Amino acid sequence: MSCAGDDDGKNLQSNRRLDNSDLEELVSTAISYLAVHGSVMNETKEADSKMVHSPFALFPSVVPKDCFKQAYKLATLFNLVAFRISNSPDYLLKHLEPLTGIDDFSGRLVQLYKETVQKGEGNRQRCQFGILRSDYFIDVLQGKSVLKQIELNTIASSFAALGQRVAEWHQVSHSMFPQTSAGELAPIENIENFVRAMKEAHQVYNVPESRILFVVQPNERNKYDQEIIRWELWKQFGIKSLRRTLRQVDEQADRSSLPGKLVLQCSNEKIPISVVYFRAGYSPDDYPSEREWNARRIIEWSDSIKCPSLGLHLVGMKKIQQVLSESGQLEQFLQDRPEEAALVRSCFAEQYSLDLPVQHIAIQLAESNPTDYVLKPQREGGGNNLYGNRMLQFIRRASKEELSGYVLMKLLRPREYPNYLVQKGKAFFGNCISELGIFGAFLCCGNEEKWILNEPIGHLLRTKWTQQEDGGVAAGNAFLDSPLLV
Known part of the structure; x- marks a missing residue:
């Protein structure tokens, strides 16, 4: 399904070269704004790393409005598909169990999932809670813009908060230099929507004095993207949270409450955990020893609401994405929605x-x-x-x-547009391509699909140089951006 053409976008972004004095002033203003509003990262993963501004595009980048709307419409459908597959252990194991002898890390995740299913420990999962991000390129086929999915992230979908701060900067720069960003800027409420979804899951757990646990990496570079959400939880709803690595979970878990309840022993206080929000656990580097694997098992076998559960985590594996693209596979999970299944399939690469x-x-x-x-x-x-x-x-x-x-x-071959990309205080000009991510959240309890929440909750645009192969802001290959809708 093609979106509206975006030829007008060429004109909107062509008048972007600034003279040196204007550029220097605007970059300095942007960095100041982002620092004041918390769009910062640690420069390295060292414990004493200094704080730097997040890498960002100086101006917003063109996204066809129809493609943007289509991506938002798809969010609830991908939530539904992901939920249904996560509750289909036979399907997951059929396609993923062969990985156990090929890929040590993926195989270990699959084996833990199989063990969980066989022991019936997953029955403690009160609800499935997902915060997903579906990433797209807007491919150009015969002059038409076509929305095509790159991947579906089911764990640790990041940069909602810092991405919003960059989008807010673009609203400021739009008023300062309107000739460089003529067009419509997409409204954004990532942070507010994230914490509202977490609040819903926390309330469903309904245990007094419980807290939300953020599972994080040691010396996390992207700590402040998480901290903005943590503090907003407290400001808006009075919900307390904790940051812990997997190793710390293993060290602090109260063994007397296991496997039913996840309770962390913190000093002289025992803290029950309502929701476990994973911002780690997706990489082999997150499991340097058996203690981290033990922590993942402790979490999975508890009755805390996981975001995501291990089954939902596995739905995001590339093998599942590839299998769903095969004829008839996706349709198994949308039998009651044939027209919407066709819409989802239209975005598969x-x-x-x-x-x-x-x-x-x-x-x-x-x-x-x-x-x-x-x-x-x-x-x-x-x-x-x-x-x-x-x-x-x-x-x-x-x-x-x-x-x-x-x-x-x-x-995929997205259209190129010129922009300034800023990193470590320096701005460089050139042709860029952008990747659109749409965040979706769902909360569904019981086996009868009792939906409490299923909606798109925000967006993220990441831009990189045309010649750059891999993306990823945390990996140092992409820059936070926001959509200029045409």
């Missing part, structure tokens, strides 16, 4: 399995047109995909079994 029986098809495509494809492992967080010559080199040296843990996706 071309993807190919590397399972052994059909592996030769994907390899032939990659080798014949290496610049048209990307090889994706079962990983989140940016910086993991393989392109061009690196992809070919890996295909030629990897075993067939190792390759079967990957999926092949056809590269």
Whole structure:
């Protein structure tokens, strides 16, 4: 399904070059605004790292309005599909269990999930709570803009808060330099909507003195994106929260309450946990020892509401995305909504399995047109995909079994626009491409789909240089941005 053309966007972003004095003043003003309003990160993951401004686009980037609206409409449908698959253990294990002998990390997650299902521990899951982010490129096919999904993130969907702060800066710059950003700026309430969704889950748990637990990485670079949400929970609803690494969860968990309740022993206080919000746990680096795996098991087997549960986490794996693109697979989970299933399918990019029986098809495509494809492992967080010559080199040296843990996706070709990208106080001008992410939240309790919440809750635009392959702000390859709707 194509969106409206965005030829007008070329004109809107063409008049963006500033003379040196105007540029210097505007960049300085932007950095000051972002620092005052908390759009900051730690420069490194070292404990004594200094604070720096988040990387950002100086001006908002063009997004066709119809594509933007379509992406928002899709959010509730992806929430529904993700929920239904997460409650289908046979389906998940059928497609993911083969990974256990190929990819150590993915296999360990799948084995823990299988163990959880077999022991019936997942029955303690009162509700499924998800905060997802579906990421899209707006592909250009025969002159038309077409919304195409890159991936569905089901765990640790980040930059809602810092992305909102950059969008708010663009509203300020829009009034200061209107000739550089003519057009409509999308309203944004990521932070307010995030905390409202968390409040709903916290209230469902309904245990006095309980708190929301943020599971985080040690020396997290993106700490302040999380802290804005934590403090807003307290300001708006008086809900207290904790930050803990997986290792700290293992150290502080009150064993006498397990496996039913997750209670953390903090000094002389025992604190029950209502909601576990994962901002870590998606990377092998998050599990350096058995203590972290034990913490994940403790959390999963407790009755705290997980965001996400392990089943929902696994729905975001690339293999599930690729399988859903096959004929009839998505439709299994939207049998009651055939027209909406067609809308969801329209945004799928071309993807190919590397399972052994059909592996030769994907390899032939990659080798014949290496610049048209990307090889994706079962990983989140940016910086993991393989392109061009690196992809070919890996295909030629990897075993067939190792390759079967990957999926092949056809590269998308979004339109380029000029902009200034700012990092470490320096602005550079050039052609860029942007990736649109739509946040969706759902809360559904029981086996009969008792929906408490299912809605889009915000958006994020990330922009990178045209020649940059991988994205990811935390990985250092992308810049926070906001949509200029045309």
